[in-house]
Amino acid sequence: MPELPEVETTLRGIEPHIDGQIISNVIIRNKNLRWPVPGTLKKNLVGQKLKQLQRRGKYILLFTDNGTVILHLGMSGSLRICDAKTTPEKHDHVDIEFKNGKVLRYRDPRRFGCVLWTSKPVEEHKLISPMGPEPLTDEFDGDYLHAKSRKRKNNVKGFIMDSKIVTGVGNIYASEALFRAGILPSRQSGRVSKERYQLLAKCIKEVLSEAIKQGGTTLKDFTRADGKPGYFKQSLKVYDRAGLNCIVCKQKIKQKTLNQRSTYYCSQCQH
């Protein structure tokens, strides 16, 4: 489900309800996520004030004085705000309750996500420390991509989806950004020119920013914290459009598997 824009949308949706609030209870209904939800989570959180919420790549970080919750939505996860009386559904695995009566409810049917705890500085955590720069910062640009890609043999789509290179670019927005930049997804990353990487970096920033403005992309089951879908699907130019006409040249959009992931592109507009 969620790439960077969907995670950012989720964060913005939950933040106003729980930022600065005191945690009153934690309920773990199913600890069997990608890694076990730590049994100490409740002990560590209850009584703590939620001091800050932050997104890092596709992770959501909940900061308290005691430590930090590290949360990932995997492929099918979502977070929503409800009140304690709302009956949990089948895949609602974790609740964090607040003194103001709000509940942060974590749902994840496939359980590829995680809810973890660290009492050390979060940037030292093994899931966070290897991550590359945020795509929407000045640190991330074409020069950076060009320098990182030299002598690499992988394709450019896999390259920009590597979280050690840049965080948050997932399967939808990788296809979309490459289409906007006119670069074939299968092109070897080490053979893309600096000029083309400058365009690609710009396109990545644009497509992610536009998607955030639209509340992310709902293909199937992504919902915002208030339960509404994201509206960026209508702006997708290649993703999930195999066999349909390219909006630029009218050629049929192609689909192929690259790095075990569905990849969409226009063979006329991209080279």
Added chain:
DNA sequence: AGAGGTACCTGGCAGC
């Protein structure tokens, strides 16, 4: 060091 494959899991859908 980097590339490629595998594993984790449920649900929805197409085809029979």
Added chain:
DNA sequence: TGCTGCCAGGTACCTC
């Protein structure tokens, strides 16, 4: 109405 097989927005971890 089943059943089967395939597909899905992610990514750590393993081997080569």
